[in-house]
Amino acid sequence: xxxxxxxxxxxxxxxxxxxxxxxxxxxxxxxxxxxxxxxxxxxxxxxxxxxxxxxxxxxxxxxxxxxxxxxxxxxxxxxxxxxxxxxxxxxxxxxxxxxxxxxxxxxxxxxxxxxxxxxxxxxxxxxxxxxxxxxxxxxxxxxxxxxxxxxxxxxxxxxxxxxxxxxxxxxxxxxxxxxxxxxxxxxxxxxxxxxxxxxxxxxxxxxxxxxxxxxxxxxxxxxxxxxxxxxxxxxxxxxxxxxxxxxxxxxxxxxxxxxxxxx
Amino acid sequence: xxxxxxxxxxxxxxxxxxxxxxxxxxxxxxxxxxxxxxxxxxxxxxxxxxxxxxxxxxxxxxxxxxxxxxxxxxxxxxxxxxxxxxxxxxxxxxxxxxxxxxxxxxxxxxxxxxxxxxxxxxxxxxxxxxxxxxxxxxxxxxxxxxxxxxxxxxxxxxxxxxxxxxxxxxxxxxxxxxxxxxxxxxxxxxxxxxxxxxxxxxxxxxxxxxxxxxxxxxxxxxxxxxxxxxxxxxxxxxxxxxxxxxxxxxxxxxxxxxxxxxxxxxxxxxxxxxxxxxxxxxxxxxxxxxxxxxxxxxxxxxxxxx
Numbered sequence: 318x319x320x321x322x323x324x325x326x327x328x329x330x331x332x333x334x335x336x337x338x339x340x341x342x343x344x345x346x347x348x349x350x351x352x353x354x355x356x357x358x359x360x361x362x363x364x365x366x367x368x369x370x371x372x373x374x375x376x377x378x379x380x381x382x383x384x385x386x387x388x389x390x391x392x393x394x395x396x397x398x399x400x401x402x403x404x405x406x407x408x409x410x411x412x413x414x415x416x417x418x419x420x421x422x423x424x425x426x427x428x429x430x431x432x433x434x435x436x437x438x439x440x441x442x443x444x445x446x447x448x449x450x451x452x453x454x455x456x457x458x459x460x461x462x463x464x465x466x467x468x469x470x471x472x473x474x475x476x477x478x479x480x481x482x483x484x485x486x487x488x489x490x491x492x493x494x495x496x497x498x499x500x501x502x503x504x505x506x507x508x509x510x511x512x513x514x515x516x517x518x519x520x521x522x523x524x525x526x527x528x529x530x531x532x533x534x535x536x537x538x539x540x541x542x543x544x545x546x547x548x549x550x551x552x553x554x555x556x557x558x559x560x561x562x563x564x565x566x567x568x569x570x571x572x573x574x575x576x577x578x579x580x
Numbered sequence: 581x582x583x584x585x586x587x588x589x590x591x592x593x594x595x596x597x598x599x600x601x602x603x604x605x606x607x608x609x610x611x612x613x614x615x616x617x618x619x620x621x622x623x624x625x626x627x628x629x630x631x632x633x634x635x636x637x638x639x640x641x642x643x644x645x646x647x648x649x650x651x652x653x654x655x656x657x658x659x660x661x662x663x664x665x666x667x668x669x670x671x672x673x674x675x676x677x678x679x680x681x682x683x684x685x686x687x688x689x690x691x692x693x694x695x696x697x698x699x700x701x702x703x704x705x706x707x708x709x710x711x712x713x714x715x716x717x718x719x720x721x722x723x724x725x726x727x728x729x730x731x732x733x734x735x736x737x738x739x740x741x742x743x744x745x746x747x748x749x750x751x752x753x754x755x756x757x758x759x760x761x762x763x764x765x766x767x768x769x770x771x772x773x774x775x776x777x778x779x780x781x782x783x784x785x786x787x788x789x790x791x792x793x794x795x796x797x798x799x800x801x802x803x804x805x806x807x808x809x810x811x812x813x814x815x816x817x818x819x820x821x822x823x824x825x826x827x828x829x830x831x832x833x834x835x836x837x838x839x840x841x842x843x844x845x846x847x848x849x850x851x852x853x854x855x856x857x858x859x860x861x862x863x864x865x866x867x868x869x870x871x872x873x874x875x876x877x878x879x880x881x882x883x884x885x886x
Binding site: 319322323326327329330331333334336337340389390391393394396397400401405409412413415416418419420421422423424425426427428429430431433434446449450453457507511513514517518527530531534542546549550553554557561 | 701707815
């Protein structure tokens with residue numbers, strides 16, 4: 318019974334997405350079953366659209382810079398969680414978590430008023446700042462579960478064996494945390510790539526891919542939205558797949574190293 | 581001239597700097613940079629927003645004149661409360677369905693499944709763009725959409741049903757679809773704390789499957805359930821995209837009203853005040869939900885697994 322329910326649950330999750338993928342290959346503009354034939358015309362229309370290419374490239378840029386910045390800030394926050402105790406730690410954890418405990422709308426308008434006050438013109442920079450704020454809590458959450466099991470005596474052992482602070486950090490702390498950091502960085506990219514709710518309020522004239530899709534959605538029912546959606550989707554999946562693969566390989570290598578030590 | 585104190589202070593300085601994080605004993609040094617970022621780009625904007633809510637907008641310019649007119653105006657605006665009610669209903673239905681529908685799946689993933697494949701699939705759908713999914717539901721529910729054309733070709737209806745698109749129902753089903761994977765993830769991570777042995781112990785002592793769920797899993801995962809519910813609730817109730825694209829005239833939410841103040845109409849102070857009123861209603865719902873769980877005796881005062 319549970320299995321049947323599981324199948325229904327997954328059907329509900331994926332049927333809408335599958336429908337979009339199917340219609341992106343539809344040869345006529347209609348969104349009606351049965352389909353009347355397959356073609357790639359919506360994709361070629363999309364790639365002839367300069368705005369699409371520009372916004373795709375903007376999204377990749379923003380995703381990259383968001384990912385780098387969030388990784389830097391998030392790793393520091395993760396290291397801080399290893400070292401802090403007591404009420405300072407609790408306050409710090411809460412502060413790191415809060416941005417996703419609020420609706421995106423709220424963050425968006427709060428940042429919009431800040432940028433207006435400090436007279437920072439809206440651009441891809443303000444979008445990147447907003448995305449860092451939005452992704453940082455996810456990054457820190459991912460780090461937190463790893464950091465909880467972090468064995469600080471490993472750092473102490475390295476210090477006892479004569480490593481200085483920096484060597485300890487580079488040779489012990491970072492290698493232990495690296496798989497989590499890589500995974501979280503990729504998660505950050507994917508989150509930034511999809512972000513729309515906050516972006517609306519902080520973007521200037523440069524559009525990102527979700528903003529481009531939004532402008533299409535508002536105009537008319539244009540079947541190339543399907544194609545744009547599928548491309549956005551496959552890029553997210555590609556990035557996540559690459560991330561999953563790299564983490565899996567790292568884990569496999571770690572297990573192999575452990576086994577060869579024992580054997 | 582270098583004195584002893586100078587020497588000591590210059591020794592102290594690098595220990596305080598944030599460039600070499602590992603030297604900080606209490607971890608404040610490493611925390612400083614993310615802390616500064618969050619203070620400047622999170623706490624400060626919220627404070628500015630709050631201050632703005634007491635200002636006035638005159639022809640698109642914010643005038644720093646302290647007053648409570650915005651709040652007074654909201655208090656007497658029936659349209660705003662109507663929209664708030666729609667938003668809260670969206671949040672409530674979305675959160676309830678997301679948690680209840682995901683709970684058995686979380687149970688399956690944690691205690692029955694041999695691999696994490698289902699979890700990865702759920703993650704995958706979580707990352708399939710938000711807008712794309714809203715659009716997908718428009719395709720499905722639309723006048724010439726999948727459901728209408730299916731029903732018509734089967735001869736059940738003669739002309740397309742207009743009510744399924746542009747209604748609060750369309751908003752809620754889309755929001756459930758969006759929040760479901762998120763609710764599931766939170767439930768799964770909460771349930772992982774409840775070890776299989778606890779369930780076996782309860783079974784050995786004669787509990788049925790359902791009393792294991794009711795007496796062991798539910799109380800021990802109640803924090804996760806509250807988290808899962810509140811997350812879905814806040815994100816769904818505060819959403820403005822789904823109501824705008826699918827909600828129709830009856831589906832206007834306070835989130836949409838706020839977003840419009842900041843996108844087109846341009847009365848930012850009024851929009852800020854609305855946002856704080858909206859947050860206030862969320863807090864009330866949170867407290868009410870906690871009290872409700874306590875009444876049902878599903879919220880123990882302490883956790884058993886620590």
